[in-house]
Amino acid sequence: MLWLLGGVYALSELRLMVLMAVGLSSIVGAVLVNQTGDVEISGILTAVGGVSGISYFSLRGLSRGIPKFLSARVPLLASVAFMAAGGAVFSIGAIQNLLGNPASGLPLKIGGTVMLVAASLGFVLSLVTARTGNA
16 A cells, blocks of 8 residues: 555655746746747746746645645635636637737636736735644
8 A cells, every 4th residue: 555655655746847948848848939029929828837837836835744835725726726726817819819809808818817926925925824733
């Protein structure tokens, strides 16, 4: 049974490493693509990289059992889910702009950006206001 727990732990570590790799490669890709002047693809890659980075950060804190992360688990995961939804809405708007329909793409990009910023604020506030039980 112990080997099974070790395998599950290794699998969760592998998932975390994949999240980190996706996040970093998306951010690097966004910077490189932005040099060519394609803002829409750069925006999509930035949204994917940002959501992956925050997901990695929060899941890493939860898997290591950091008390501040454990006490704020529900708001953290809710803000990560809201951030993923905002990234998806932003990406759909950027794809609409790429397809040549900026009239419907711009409101989606604005809405996705608002969702991303609100979720980031919720993420930070949930960590700041979390009680660890030590104080």
